[in-house]
Amino acid sequence: MWGVVNQKGGVGKTTTAVNLAAGLAMRGQRTLLIDCDPQGNATTGLGLDKGKAEATLYEVFVDAVDNPDDPKVIHKAIFPIAENLHLLPATLDLAGAEPILMNAVGKELILRDAIAPVRANYDWIVLDAPPSLGLLTINILAVAEGVLVPMQCEFYALEGLSQLLKTIDVVRRRINPGLKVAKVLLTMFDPRNRLTQQVTQEVRDYFGEKVSGIVIPRNVRLSEAPSFGEPAVLRYPSSKGASAYFEFVDEVIKECAAR
Numbered sequence: 001m002w003g004v005v006n007q008k009g010g011v012g013k014t015t016t017a018v019n020l021a022a023g024l025a026m027r028g029q030r031t032l033l034i035d036c037d038p039q040g041n042a043t044t045g046l047g048l049d050k051g052k053a054e055a056t057l058y059e060v061f062v063d064a065v066d067n068p069d070d071p072k073v074i075h076k077a078i079f080p081i082a083e084n085l086h087l088l089p090a091t092l093d094l095a096g097a098e099p100i101l102m103n104a105v106g107k108e109l110i111l112r113d114a115i116a117p118v119r120a121n122y123d124w125i126v127l128d129a130p131p132s133l134g135l136l137t138i139n140i141l142a143v144a145e146g147v148l149v150p151m152q153c154e155f156y157a158l159e160g161l162s163q164l165l166k167t168i169d170v171v172r173r174r175i176n177p178g179l180k181v182a183k184v185l186l187t188m189f190d191p192r193n194r195l196t197q198q199v200t201q202e203v204r205d206y207f208g209e210k211v212s213g214i215v216i217p218r219n220v221r222l223s224e225a226p227s228f229g230e231p232a233v234l235r236y237p238s239s240k241g242a243s244a245y246f247e248f249v250d251e252v253i254k255e256c257a258a259r
C-alpha cells in the first residue's frame, strides 16, 4: 500500500496515482485506488460521474468514526472501474472530513480502520493525497507501507521537501514504524530544459537509489486522457507518457516481488 504524497500541488500526484493503479491492474494486480483529495481529480480522471457514487470517502470516514467496531459504508463506496481496478471516490464533501477527524479519538488512524474490512481483497492499494500535510495526509502516512513522492523537475522542486520528510519521520516514530519513502519519481521531465539536468542531479544527490530510474516525460496525452475519464495507460497505451508509466509499474512490481 503506497501513498502518493507531496504537499505541493501540480507535481503529478494524481496523474501518477491513476496511471500506477491502472497499470498495476492491467498487469493482473487486484488494485484499489483511494482518492483522498477533496478536489476529486482521481475520481473524475477515472470517469466516475460524481453524482453516481453511492458513497464516497467522506461517508466512509463518518461511518468509521461512528461505528468503529463495524464500519460498513466502505463496501458500497467502492466502485469497479475496470478489470482488477476499483476506486474509492472523493468529492468536495471530503473537505468537511477534517473537522470530523479532528474530534475523533485516534484521529490519525481513521483511514486505517475504515479500509481494514477490504484490505485483504487487494494486492495493491494506492492513495492519492491532497496538496497539504493536514490530517488527511497524516491518515495516509499512518496506514501506508510506502510513500511515493512525485517531483516535478523545476527550480523549486526541493522546496518544502524537508517539511515532508520531517512529517514522515514523526509519523514513523509515533504511529507507523514501518513507513518509508519507497520511491521518488521525476515527472513532467523535459530534457530540453536546462534546469532539468541540474534539478535531477540535486534530487538524486538527496534521495540516492530511492529515485526511480524511470522518468515520466512531459507528454500531452497524460493531461488529455483524464478529460475522457480514463488514465493514459488505458486511453493512449502507446503514448510516450503511458509507456513510461508502464515501465515504472514493471519496476515497482519487480522490486516488490524481490523483497
Ligand code: ADP
Binding pocket: 008, 009, 010, 011, 012, 013, 014, 015, 016, 041, 131, 187, 188, 189, 216, 217, 218, 219, 220, 222, 223, 224, 241
Ligand atoms: P497533482 O495531483 O500533484 O496536483 P496532477 O497529476 O493533477 O498533479 O498534474 C497537474 C497537471 O499537470 C494536470 O493538468 C496534469 O494533467 C498535468 N500533468 C501531470 N503530469 C504530466 C506530464 N508528465 N506531462 C504533461 N502533463 C502532465
Ligand code: MG
Binding pocket: 013, 014, 015, 037, 041, 129
Ligand atoms: Mg492531485
